[in-house]
Each structure stands twice: as structure tokens, then as C-alpha cells.
Amino acid sequence: MSLNMINSYASTDFESTKGSGLLGLMQEMQAPASLDFDSISQNGGFAGSESEGKLGKRKGEKKIRKPKYAFQTRSRVDILDDGYRWRKYGQKAVKNNKFPRSYYRCTHQGCSVKKQVQRLTNDEGVVVTTYEGMHSHQIEKSPDNFEHILSQMQIFS
DNA sequence: CGTCTTTGACCCGCGC
DNA sequence: GCGCGGGTCAAAGACG
Numbered sequence: 409m410s411l412n413m414i415n416s417y418a419s420t421d422f423e424s425t426k427g428s429g430l431l432g433l434m435q436e437m438q439a440p441a442s443l444d445f446d447s448i449s450q451n452g453g454f455a456g457s458e459s460e461g462k463l464g465k466r467k468g469e470k471k472i473r474k475p476k477y478a479f480q481t482r483s484r485v486d487i488l489d490d491g492y493r494w495r496k497y498g499q500k501a502v503k504n505n506k507f508p509r510s511y512y513r514c515t516h517q518g519c520s521v522k523k524q525v526q527r528l529t530n531d532e533g534v535v536v537t538t539y540e541g542m543h544s545h546q547i548e549k550s551p552d553n554f555e556h557i558l559s560q561m562q563i564f565s
Numbered sequence: 566c567g568t569c570t571t572t573g574a575c576c577c578g579c580g581c
Numbered sequence: 582g583c584g585c586g587g588g589t590c591a592a593a594g595a596c597g
Contacts, residue, residue, distance in 0.1 A: 496571080499571080
């Protein structure tokens with residue numbers, strides 16, 4: 409995982425802390441199973457794997473469990489930019505949740521990392537971001553964009 | 566002009 | 582076998 413992302417989230421959390429200090433331990437991180445790591449190792453990164461969600465699916469292929477990492481962050485903004493470029497490819501409403509869930513995908517060529525953002529019905533300030541896959545490339549964003557990030561934070565404050 | 570969002574339709578696995 | 586729910590595609594528009 410990239411540290412940049414963590415930094416980003418840290419900032420976000422800081423920003424939202426002032427909203428309500430109800431729970432300080434809202435952040436949770438859950439990994440499905442370490443077995444998934446094995447699968448991704450087999451996968452050999454993203455060099456050999458291409459789009460797999462295509463129609464017709466692939467039969468006869470062993471099931472490759474993709475690792476999923478869910479980050480629960482306190483933030484009223486779902487635009488959590490971790491430095492990568494995402495393209496939104498879908499939005500669906502989930503049951504037991506009045507808010508829709510957004511599906512994003514990394515736009516880098518050959519990078520099929522997916523992420524989905526969902527917010528809880530009870531706490532609108534809580535956003536669950538689920539990452540799927542790992543980035544095999546560098547961050548495309550300019551590293552010296554702190555001004556931009558700062559401006560973002562200021563807007564929401 | 567290139568990139569990204571939007572939005573409805575489509576597909577598929579699964580439960581009944 | 583059918584319907585539902587969740588995930589994805591793709592065309593058109595928005596935006597710089």
C-alpha cells in the first residue's frame with residue numbers, strides 16, 4: 409500500500425475531526441484474509457492479468473480472489489484523492505442505505521485497480537472506501553500539490 | 566480537443 | 582425457472 413494514501417486520509421480525518429468528536433475510533437481497517445495475498449502473488453501483479461469482468465467470463469480458470477481493503481474514514485467528502493487518477497464507471501444504490509455507492513477505476517493503462525466509495529445511512533459523515541487490487545505504477549499526480557490539497561481542506565471548513 | 570461524469574440498460578450469480 | 586440485487590458497460594454531455 410502506498411504511504412501517500414495514508415497521508416491523504418490522515419489529512420481528511422483531521423479535517424473532519426472538528427465536525428464532531430463523537431467517536432475517535434471510527435477508523436477501521438479490515439482485510440478479508442491473508443489467503444488473498446497468495447492469490448495476488450500468483451497473479452504476478454498486473455502484468456499478466458487483464459480485464460476479467462468481460463462478458464462471457466472465463467471458465468475453467470481457477471478462482472482468483474482479489475484482495476479487498478476497506479477503509480472507514482470520517483469525512484463528509486467522498487472525494488478522497490489519494491494521488492491516483494480515478495474514473496467513475498458506475499453508481500448504484502445499496503439496500504439499507506439511502507446513499508448511493510460510487511464505483512471508481514484507476515485510469516492508468518494496464519492498471520485495473522478498483523475502488524468504491526460508500527457512506528453510511530446513520531452517519532453521513534462516515535465514508536467507507538474499499539480498495540480492490542494494488543497499483544503497479546507510480547502516482548501520476550504532481551507531488552508538490554499541497555496548495556491544492558490545502559485549498560480543498562479550506563473549502564470544507 | 567481530450568478527459569472524465571452521468572445515467573440507464575445489461576449481465577450474472579444466487580435464492581426461492 | 583424466475584426475479585432480485587449487485588456490479589459493469591457504454592453513449593452522450595459537461596468541463597477545463
